[in-house]
Amino acid sequence: MSISPKMALLEEYALVARALSAPARLSLLEQLAQGERGVDTLAEKTGLTVANCSQHLQQLRRSGLVTSRRDGKAVIYRLTDAKTLELMDLLRIVAERNLAQVEHILRGLSDGEEAPEPVSRADLATRIADGAVTILDVRPADEFAAGHIPGALNTTLAELEWILPTLDPTIEIVAYCRGPYCIYAHQAVAILRKQGLNARRMDGGLPEWREDGRAVLTKATPE
Structure with a gap:
């Protein structure tokens, strides 16, 4: 049974949302915001195994949030464009405004002070x-x-x-x-x-x- 164009679009939007649903993938996006990186470097920076890191990167690539290129045998990743960075920041803003636990954690960084x-x-x-x-x-x-x-x-x-x-x-x-x-x-x-x-x-x-x-x-x- 075919689905409507709207539901097809929502499925694609949900693909991006699912890509953002793992802390490890958010950590990888943070690293790629600094500049393009190879898998080994990303694994070392995030504390992931190379295999696990590669799996998360494939999820991010399928969602269009990151892209990759070959450099010899290495695969180098980067953010697809500046909109990915904007999306990351918007996620932070929504969480800070609406999740009490986020405010609690941030206050803890300042010993409870605002x-x-x-x-x-x-x-x-x-x-x-x-x-x-x-x-x-x-x-x-x-x-x-x-x-x-x-x-x-x-x-x-x-x-x-x-x-x-x-x-x-x-x-x-x-x-x-x-x-x-x-x-x-x-x-x-x-x-x-x-x-x-x-x-x-x-x-x-x-x-x-x-x-x-x-x-x-x-x-x-x-x-």
Whole structure:
């Protein structure tokens, strides 16, 4: 028995929704938002086995959220387009607005305190131009090397206490990380504010900054 065009469309829309239904696949999308990656790298970054990682990537590819290319024997994946990143962020927004457990988890990152409002990317760009902000990139060093906001300092959460004495307490600190699902910036801000520093996180992460068309440096690019 054939189905109606509407039901056929809904089946396709549901394919995308099902692709987003596994935490492992959301984690893979977060990694691919940083840039294209091979299966081995994605497996290492997400803690998945290579076989399991490949299965999840096939689901994402079938739903149209990611695409792939061959590089010799390796298969390299990337987000299909910027709309995938927008979809990831919309999922976050809906969850934060409607799920009490999400708010509870986020408050826990700040020891129960309400986190300060994030700094918009446009505002941060203006303040960078004015030299009125310290920027912290709290992603791993390899991700920082692949691309970062000009002038950003790279530190992991574990290393953050080492650089505290070098931070100017009179200048606001803005931290950023991977994007919609990354919590490193939330945690960094909580640590910095506990030390009495004026710190906030940037709204979004490096992928959104890049998608805005703003400058991104690599380690090979002169500051």
